[in-house]
Amino acid sequence: MKSYPDHKGNRISRRDLLQRGASAGALSLLPAGLRAATEARVPLTARNASFQLAPSGYAATGIWGYDGGAPGPEIRVAQGGRVSRRLVNELPQGTSVHWHGIRIDNAMDGVAGLTQQSVAPGDTFDYDFVVPDAGTYWYHSHDRSWEQVARGLHGALIVEEAEAPDVDREEVLILDDWLLNPETAQIDDSFDHPMAMSHAGRIGNYVTTNARFDFSRPVRRHERLRLRLINASNARIFSLQLNGLTGWTVALDAMPLPAPVPVEQDLVLGPAQRVDLIVDITAEDGETAYLLRRGGDNRPVSQAAFPVSGSASRARRAPPAPLPPNPRMSAPDLATARRLRLVMAGGAMGRMDSALLGGERIGFRQLAASGRFWAFNEMAEMTQEPLGDLSLGELVRLQIVNDTVFPHAMHLHGMHFRQVRADGAASPMRDTLLVAAGETREIAFIADNPGDWLFHCHMLSHAASGMMTWVRVT
Template sequence: MMQTRRHFMASSAAATALLGFLPRQAMATVSFETLEAMSASVQLAPDGYPATDIWGYGGTAPGPILRVAQGGRLQRRFVNSLPQASSIHWHGIRIDNAMDGVPGLTQAAVEPGDGFDYDFTLPDAGTYWYHSHNRSTEQVARGLHGALIVEEGTPPDVDREEVFVLDDWLIDPETGQIPDDFESPHARSHAGRMGNLILTSGIFDKTMTVQRNERLRLRLINAANARIFVLGLIGLEGWTMALDGMPLPAPEPLDEVLVLGPGQRADLIVDVTAEEGGTAYLARANEARGAPQVTFQVRGQASLARRGVPDALPPNPGHVIDLSGDSVNLTLNMEGGAMGGLREAMFNGEQVGFRELAQANQFWAFNGMVGMPDSPMATLDRGQIVRLTISNDTAFPHAMHLHGMHFREVLTDNTLGPMRDTLLMDSSERREIAFAADNPGDWLLHCHMLSHAASGMMTWVRVT
């Protein structure tokens, strides 16, 4: 089910292995296009403020939009021109495990001056993104992320498409620079690293011209370290078409608001209903007075009449979760953080108290374990259906992201919600998800509030 602002605020109160890889011997003969992580200076803040030194793919923030046809193949030579080791995670893709980009689990981090060839097919159409997965709290916050669009064979009937990467940056207004406090105990133990400059695709106060009755496809990506975006439409009528890249069975009218946690995406189709000469907005609703995320100036008229409800996007194949048979039942309990009840947990092989954990700048636990364990949370046979119950026994929301596979929430009537790869859970919530363990490999499961992951909220599952 869609999570509305009303639901969110109320709760706040209380793959199959992929084919097409070249053999190792042939890799050296292929000339991949380069995707370089590098330092650059860009004007993020409004005019009059200093430019900001960022780390970006191709020297931009966000990085270039990568577009591939569904079933096509992405080949990029990642070149690391940064002063730190890095890697790229392709968020939401049913990918071969060796291409998933998680240092220490699927590959070694790429050292400064070195490179790595990413080569994989893309079985699912939809809105995805790519970002650093080494020292992510810092590297994503410095700008290492971009949109990855996998295009359907038959696109929807729209006048145009826009990709909006939503992000917040923590900027010193005097210097225009990004503060180096990426390991701040407050950010780690509370809601995460929050920025003071909110941008859309790297632009402050993004404004664009549209026409009355024009139909737009909006691809929305929350690339923020921790910020939850609660979005509404003004002067627009819209439908949610897909979540986390996966098409909904039928368009859902966006009558209230859309909630996007870190890492989540949504595809909207919107019609411009504001009068010619007026203004429409994609607006943030979770601020005291609201604020525009994108401003649309209505100039001219695309047609005299509006179109009807759009057709659903074509479904992605192969995502079958059948709860009628046997399943593996797992539990994941989230504990810790400020104002939490965590007294002690396993850390570095020892049972230690919360005070000692805080001194080590570690604040969160999964099932009594702080940080990435040596052994998987579960070892699963390929094809098994997994039912995972997640309890958020903390004072803060968390965005739980599963690599390599999508899941559905199991609703109270035992029906299944939309296909997702990231689940936003509020404080004190208990939710159940189900997924088919159909993609072999070692897959990360972590909170996408990146400061939370860095301070304890990571585990993994193995699909044999």
């Protein structure tokens, strides 16, 4: 078993480290007045439930949901506030909760097998952490996530700015797809199917917004809305358009842009990515405005409808102001950055002949028989050693080479990054980057959060079949 030095130089096991970080160690940092409050955390119960997912006339769908809902309960907190939840596992298998995008304490990151033990059926785990950054986040299972997220284990986590933008109201829109049996409306249980593992991932046949196929909200002409869009699907890439709406992108993956950017072309949202929009309703009274997605035949179909009735004002407002920046958003000087490289290989129609699995190099056919179709740097499983062993505060440039014929949504836990552009311009901060087939991208980040942090493809079937690694910050 791995061991780590504590603050006195003594060696302790990972298990002891996790137990300290998740219990007494975390509580000892709290002011006395807050300790009692954390002892009575709000339960977040992962359990079986029946949910009317398909249209009326179909049977209710059996899902796994937080508190039995789809999506799970929205968690909303002010910037700088605390999230305290007690995960209660009523599922037939182990689970955990990852708080996606939050620059969080490592012991609270929720990655079973890396930052905590899996929470066994009937057991509980206490999550308690401060949210330093405002923005749109989400939470989801991170144990057998390719199955558990597909069954419904996810929800929105919203961190509100101290100074709210000038909007009339906001809508949190969780975009998802479900793979349902068209006869029974039950979730297809072929989670480990080689086609999903080796191709584009598990793509659903039933697309929803907030678990509804016909999502609709009434609006007024010239009303101004904030739309918080979250792609919670296992693998679907959403290509979105505005119709009857004039909009601006104001944040990506929770990080505010320096200035609002007008939406003039399709918005591409990969798995796990988020975008915050401010939109004005420009459709006429009696018409319907739409958030559209490109369907399988590339024709636009409704993702969310906004029927217009009445008017909020005679004229539109001036363009919106930018959101207030989060802490630690300055663009780094890359001159002294440490360079790392990650090569993605494998998948159907790929060129990977062999890779390492269990310490042995084996051929692709044997890898496929073991359920491993992908590799990072010729490793078809989670490595014992990190991709990078980094010092706290170290600046990193990571080149990502996609030597496959499929796109991959690469997610770094615990830290945000910027894409390094050829022209040297500073790109927006993100926590998930969509890397197209055959593409090479480079990201830069400051290793400013200590711990062991997962870096993986958020096409969840890809992660399960080889596309996972990690970095250590000490």
